[in-house]
Amino acid sequence: MTFQTDTQGSVTTVYKVSGMSCGHCEGAVSGEISQLPGVSSVQAVASSGEVTVVSEAPLDEEAVRAAVDEAGFELAGQA
Numbered sequence: 001m002t003f004q005t006d007t008q009g010s011v012t013t014v015y016k017v018s019g020m021s022c023g024h025c026e027g028a029v030s031g032e033i034s035q036l037p038g039v040s041s042v043q044a045v046a047s048s049g050e051v052t053v054v055s056e057a058p059l060d061e062e063a064v065r066a067a068v069d070e071a072g073f074e075l076a077g078q079a
Helices: 023-034 061-071
Strands: 003-007 010-018 039-045 050-055 074-078
Touching: 010 061, 023 039, 023 050, 023 061, 061 074
Parallel strands: none
Antiparallel strands: 003 010, 010 050, 010 074, 039 050
């Protein structure tokens, strides 16, 4: 499932991440994804498991998966 919108040169994508349970988890996931090229903002919400990413162009899902894995969590797909 994908939620992706294009707005004035940016793309917003919502991903589902399993295993986040607290603010520290949100920070770890946000920190890793924010290092991907073209990412301008990341908002992770542990209670819903959703991570909203704003980027200059659509991101490669495998790159997002690798970043989430590096944070110690699992990308469940796009919301």
